[in-house]
Each structure stands twice: as C-alpha cells, then as structure tokens.
Amino acid sequence: MAPVKNGRLIFNEIPEGFPEPGKTTVYDESETIDLENAPLNGGFLVKVLVLSNDPYLRFNMRDPNVESYSPAFHIGQPIVNYGVGVVLRSENKEVKAGQYVYGVFPFVQYFIRPALDDFRILENNEGLPWSVYVGVAGMPGQTAFLAWKEFARAKAGETVFVTAASGPVGSFVCQLAKADGLKIVASAGTDEKCAFVKSLGADVVFNYKTTKTEALLAREGPIDVFWDNVGGESLDAALKHAAKHARFLECGAITGYNGQAAPVHNMGNVFAKEIHLYGFLVFTLLEDHADEFYAEVPARIAKGEFKFIEDIKKGLEWAGHAIYEVQAGKNHGKSVIEVATE
C-alpha cells in the first residue's frame, strides 16, 4: 500500500488572547506514513480515533520557560492531549494489534510509539463509544469523580454551587451531588446549557451572563461546597456567600486562561468562616485511584446512571476551531475531535 497522508495539528505560535485556528494552530498535511512498512523499532503504530479538547490546553500554549503543572507545547510540533486509538501493528509485547489504547497523544492521524509507558489498554467490555473514554470515562470524568470523593465531604441537605456546570466536569459533579442529596445551584453561559444542567436535576440554574452570581448566591446560599471551574468573580462571590466550614474544590480557573482573571477581594472569609480550599490536579488523584475509577465508572455509564452530552467535531482539520470554541465557551457538551472511525 502506498503511503497515506498523516495530518497533524501544529502549535504555530503563542497566542495573546484566545487561540486562533490558522494562527495559533495550523493544520498540516505535508507528512505521509506507510502504514504497512514504517519501521516500528520494537514499538507500535497507533491509528488515532478520538482526541480530547479540554480547557487546560490553553495553559500549555505558553512560553516554555514558564513552568507549570503540564509541559508547554513546542512550536512547530503537534498539540498533545488525551486520545483513544487502535493499534495497527506492534512489535512490543505489552500491546497487540487490534487493542485500544488511551493516553496523551499527539494531534495526528497516526503515530509510532516505542513503549506503552503510561498508556492504558482499554477493554471497553461495555461497548461504549470511544469518545466517552476521553469524556465522562476519561480525564474530565476522573476529575469530577475522584475529587468529589476526596474533598467534598458532602452531606445530604447541604448546598453546592457548581460553575461551568454544563461542561463534562461540571455536569458530572451535578449528578454526583444529586446522588448525595445536596441542593444544587449551578451556572452556565447560555440558556441552552442551563436547560441541560436543569435536566440533570440541579435545583437552581442560572445564566451567569444575565444574572449576577453574587446576587443569586445571596438568595440561594450560603454554600457548603463550591466546585470552581472558572475563578475570578464567581470565586469571589462564593467566598462572600460561603457557609461556615465550606469546602472549595479548586478545579480550574478558565476566566484567567485567556487573559487576567478578576481579582479576588473576599479572601478574609477564608479564616473567618474556616473555609478549606483544595487545589487539585487529576494526575495526582489518578496515582492511587485509576483502577478504582475504571472498575466502577464505565459500567455505571453503560447502565445510564450518568448523563452527558458531547460536542463532536469530525476531522482533525477542525481541531483548531474546536480549541477556540472551548476557550470562548462556545461549545455545548464535552468537546471531542473524531479523527477517524475504525
């Protein structure tokens, strides 16, 4: 068989504000790969099926001299993030052709990898769509499920406030909180997103663009648990309307990724109300809890216990657009790039 095109989404330049497709990222088809004969050198060849598009990618589009929790992208190299692929050929005894693998992938159609390392072989006995394994059964689902268990100390009758509640993390958190018997106050950025969150059983859902978070929490608070995906103004409002001994799960701060987050004025409440704020990264939680997650969550998703929505872009050439949309809050549901069907 003749070599085929191997499309790639290249990180082209560090953005100032939002990442622009064609500028921040460029889709390139100049490379080819011979799927049958490309030398594996003891490794294996992966055909990429789905790639995840998550808010934190913006963090990696930075000067590589600035340290952070996740390595900076290299200019001229593909974007990287979680994906699922099928192994086409293997010279590695850890993995066989026909198996499915999950891990941090380059944004390409095909790649050769020397060893399994921290890739995980997915059994998928439940027959879930592969996109689910980068969403509610992947990193975002792990974030919600493991951190809620670790830090929320939720008690029935308490009130939780969830921001970015229609996203893959927030919408899972709402369902976990519902199962624990909490009153759920949740915000999202469009009426359509709010309707989805409402359908998950949230008690009070508001569009933060048309309703002031601070005024809403003054009425519906005080809040015992805060799931913070956004930082800035809503964090400030949550501090002001926190209950005594509130737990804040600091998951992200997207309002600060593409510019400066609003400053926080109410930190004096932290000691006065004995609030605990838990910053966490899913990578750390996974060190001890990955097997527990995979043993429990995919099966419960298959049973329909957790609802979710996906926003799927078909074709790697649209990945740059999808990345922009997530940063600008224009997606609706977990953003996934479908690179290929099998």
Place this chain on the structure above:
Amino acid sequence: MAPVKNGRLIFNEIPEGFPEPGKTTVYDESETIDLENAPLNGGFLVKVLVLSNDPYLRFNMRDPNVESYSPAFHIGQPIVNYGVGVVLRSENKEVKAGQYVYGVFPFVQYFIRPALDDFRILENNEGLPWSVYVGVAGMPGQTAFLAWKEFARAKAGETVFVTAASGPVGSFVCQLAKADGLKIVASAGTDEKCAFVKSLGADVVFNYKTTKTEALLAREGPIDVFWDNVGGESLDAALKHAAKHARFLECGAITGYNGQAAPVHNMGNVFAKEIHLYGFLVFTLLEDHADEFYAEVPARIAKGEFKFIEDIKKGLEWAGHAIYEVQAGKNHGKSVIEVATE
C-alpha cells in the same frame, strides 16, 4: 469595706478605620462595687488580673447585624476578650475563692458571673506569670500550636513563610517550624521586630515595609508552608511563589480589618500547584485539643523551650491605646493589659 471603683473600657462607637481611644472606646469609672457584700446569687466574683489584646478584636467592632465568627461588641457595654482573674468570693461549687480562672472576660476590674461554663480553672503548677496564660499559653499560643499540628504537614528541609512573625502567634510558629527542621522566611514591620524573629532562629527575616515580599519570595522560595496572619499583598505573593502541594494556614487577615485588604490576583495558582488553603479558628481546634495543649505547652514554656516577648500596658485605662497600637502594628510582642497585680 466601702465600695470601690470598678473601671470599665466601654465600646463607644463603630470605628471607620483604626479604633481611637476616647472615641471608639472610652474608659469609664462611674461604677462601683462592694467586694465584700455584692450579692453573688449562686455565682462568683472575679478580680481581673490580665486581659488579652488581640488583632481580631477589630472584627467585633462592627454593626451587630453583620454576622461573623465572633459576636459583635455592644455599644455602651465593655469590650470583651480573654483574661485571667482570681476568684475573690464564690457561692458556686465548681470554683473556690483563691482559684484562678481563664476565659472571655469583660474589660472591667471586677465582675460577677453566675456559672463557670467555658471558663477554665488554671492550676499553673509551673508558676508562670499570668500574662503568659493569655499569650503563648493562651489563645494565641493555642492558635499556633494546634493549627501547626493539624494543617502544616511540615517536613524537614521544606520552606515556611511566616507573616507578622514577631507577634505571639507568628513567633510561636517560627519556633515550631524550627523544631521541625524547616527553612524559615519571616516578615515583620520594624527592624526591632525583625531582630527578635531572627533571634528565634528564623533563616531569612525581612521588614516588609522596606523589602518587597514578592521579590524576596522570588529569591528565597518556593514556599511549602505559608502561615498567613495578614492577607492581601503577601498572600498574593505567597500564591505566586508557592511550591507544588503547598499548605496555606489562613490564620488571619489584619490588612483587611481596618480597611480593604489588597485584592488577590494569583488564585489561579491554587489548582495549578495543588495548593490547599486551610481557614481555621482556634475555637474549633480547642473543642478536641484543649486538654492536650494545657498538658504540654505550659510545662515546655517553663522549661524555656519557647521564647516570647510581651508588651504589657499597666492599668485598664490604657487598654484603648493598646488596642489601637495592635491594629496599627505599633506594639512589640504580645499585647497584654495588666489590670491588677494580686
């Protein structure tokens, strides 16, 4: 014996900025008490020996309609805070004349109380001065000792940053950190205070009025543990220069008590560095750990294990001045009002 004067420090009006003696608080000598014959109605009569003057008092000088962790002072009534006194007479079987009691006292020379309730009888087998029981062996010492044990998770070789490090809480924290083998970076507001902190074994001590905290931490950080007494700018700098998995012990925020604390811009570091911030109040920690504290700490103070300095004002009539000084950072050492010697 004829009735004697019973001086009182009255809360006169809610201050705008710093509390002014003669305006915010007024010393009043219009009341008298007959120490031998005043009816006890089953209670006991206390002669006040020492009263504590702590930063958090400013919090209670507020509109009583604003809820907070500690009840607002009542206009026209005495200020209240921790004190030690000797029981002159008692009709209550829980306490005898000649015993010493510790608890939240009104700022008066004598008072009658119906029951012991949350007062504690002090044995003082070590013969420490009573002032110590409102300082390093009282609420400030309990704050430092119990919270450090509960939240710092200190490991030898780590770096701690302590603000207001010459105060009764901060100076105790420095000594606990030293005993745990940490590198200690500490700030205070005068060169004299800095010299005292240096004498406790702190490694890097700076005057935050002449050295920028942010620049200092850039050089001496990153910090693993932050003991925050002040909030505002130094909290912001500590977030910026925190190490991965840093623990922030949020003890107070004096920069916000007499005005608006500086806003915090670096909250995005909380999730990115997996920082945990623990707001706490000593009252909660004491619920389970008071006996442990009294069994251990006074004896160790008597052995000279913990150094401390006191700033003692003699005479209740100077309490209003002492309160102003603590709020303005003009005291040097734990501020105590000596109301009477025995």
